[in-house]
Amino acid sequence: MKFIPYGRQHISYSDINAVKKALKNNLITNGKAVSNFEKKVSNYLKCKYVSTCNSGTSALFLALLSINVKKNDKIVMPSINFISSYNICKTLGAKVYLADVDEHTGQMTPTTLDQCIKKYKLKKVKAIIPMYNGGLPANAENYLYFKKRLKSYIIEDACHALGSSYLYKKKFFKIGSCRHSDISTFSLHPLKTITTGEGGLVTTNDLKLDKKIKMLRSLGIKRNSNIHWNYDVVIKGFNFRLNDFQSALGISQLNQIEKFLKKRKKIANFYDKYLSKITNIKTQKRSQIYKSANHLYIINFKNFNKYKKNKFIKYMKKNGVTVQFHYIPIYKFSIFKGNLKLKNSEKYYNTAISLPIFYDLKINEQKYILNLIKRFFKVYK
Ligand SMILES: Cc1ncc(COP(=O)(O)O)c(C=O)c1O
Structure with a gap:
């Protein structure tokens, strides 16, 4: 009997050839393929700034660090959730409030979010993190109201939702366009819409956030001269980079x-x-x-x-x-x-x-x- 998994990647010959070619380049990390992949994603999603990184978890980490989540900051997210966002918020010392979900989609809704806000008497929240369970981008346009009400950021955990879109004022917007959010995050794990083996994406239209995200994923290093050994470290960052052969795979997958x-x-x-x-x-x-x-x-x-x-x-x-x-x-x-x-x-x-x-x-x-x-x-x- 053949075993049927619940999900798996599709890797074509063109994917394999793209990776092979990238492996023959002088630079297999920090090379051109990374920025080419980012440009391609930015065109696809119609979002100004895209940063690749090495997982969906890193993408969420970068997003939350970029808005400076710190001890005792309040965060609201759905209770039905992958554990990444919760773990990161707790690691940063934030207080996490879990909102109930729609019983069929498993997603937080404006109503369950409102209930959560009232229950815990929340006045100011650092970030609301909707998660589009299964890929359905329900209520994507409806969280902006809460952003204003709670002076919060909207960070979309869109790890399931690359390729999802929603209708707003007679026009479709892709999740990741950040038309109604501050930052979107995606996973490029093998079971997702497209894959780079492991990988992630952070998208935003905010230049300041983008600069910080790019610095955070590369150890907080700022290069301000052409002398290769001269650099400053301006922020506590990590190595969350996606490499060039993964990016080449990402480009090839995005083509499909x-x-x-x-x-x-x-x-x-x-x-x-x-x-x-x-x-x-x-x-x-x-x-x-x-x-x-x-x-x-x-x-x-x-x-x-x-x-x-x-x-x-x-x-x-x-x-x-x-x-x-x-x-x-x-x-x-x-x-x-x-x-x-x-x-x-x-x-x-x-x-x-x-x-x-x-x-x-x-x-x-x-x-x-x-x-x-x-x-x-x-x-x-
Ligand atoms: C909703 C959600 N958020 C975050 C992640 C984390 O992504 P990754 O596995 O690429 O770290 C996943 C992964 O499955 C996910 O499903």
């Missing part, structure tokens, strides 16, 4: 992004059509305003609990299919000190599952997955 997005959409539509007929399942609502990159294909089981969900995961695994869950509420982890339980996060935790979706997923594999699900509901009524 429309093909990747089209295939993901095709699979999502196929799943939607079939699964919407199964009464025990609720598929995600499709929107004309928010176009997802379909990084994940999330479904919600009706009347499920953790026990039934685990049974489903085991059943799929036994039949060669890995399904995943994105994500366990942060407040359930040992590192979370406190007592928190959020109603919709619990519902989402009990009912949501991500099915396999990736460029090379064959039609017969999609059918196989769908038939397995159908059979599950016959066997385990």
Whole structure:
């Protein structure tokens, strides 16, 4: 039996050739490929400034350092989340407030954000970090209101959302254009829309932030003369750089992004059509305003609990299919000190599952997955 993962990269011959070529250059790091990749991303997203870095986690780290997050600063983020942003904020000594989510998308909404603000009586917040779970850029244009209200930055954790876009005043804006945020961050991990092996992107329209981000990713070094040994260190930075052969892979992958997005959409539509007929399942609502990159294909089981969900995961695994869950509420982890339980996060935790979706997923594999699900509901009524 063939094993079907829930996601995987697609590497073409042109990708391999691009990397090979880059490896033959004199500079394999700090060379031209890095800035070429950044220019290409900037054109694609229509954002002024782009910085590559070595992971989505580094991208978030750079974003939060660039706005100077420090001890006791207040940060709001959704409870259903990848752990990167939480870990970074806590490392910097910030106070993190977890907002509840929509029970179907697993995303924070203006309503759950408002509830969180009221519950903790927040007046001034350093940053709000929406996370576009699965790639759906829900409410992307609606966080600016909170920026003004709480004098905060909006940092989008868009690690799932490269290629996602939203309609605003009759025009589509790509996530990462930063039309309604200060900074967007992306991951280029193999399971994401495009990959550089490991990698990340930080985008902004603010020149000051961009300069700081670029300095922070390269040890805080400022070169102010043409004498190669002469430099100053003006800020405490790190080595978060993406190298040239990764950037060459990024360029080659970005050349194929429309093909990747089209295939993901095709699979999502196929799943939607079939699964919407199964009464025990609720598929995600499709929107004309928010176009997802379909990084994940999330479904919600009706009347499920953790026990039934685990049974489903085991059943799929036994039949060669890995399904995943994105994500366990942060407040359930040992590192979370406190007592928190959020109603919709619990519902989402009990009912949501991500099915396999990736460029090379064959039609017969999609059918196989769908038939397995159908059979599950016959066997385990
Ligand atoms: C929502 C989200 N944020 C941040 C990250 C971190 O990205 P990376 O794995 O590239 O460090 C991920 C990675 O999966 C993610 O899904």
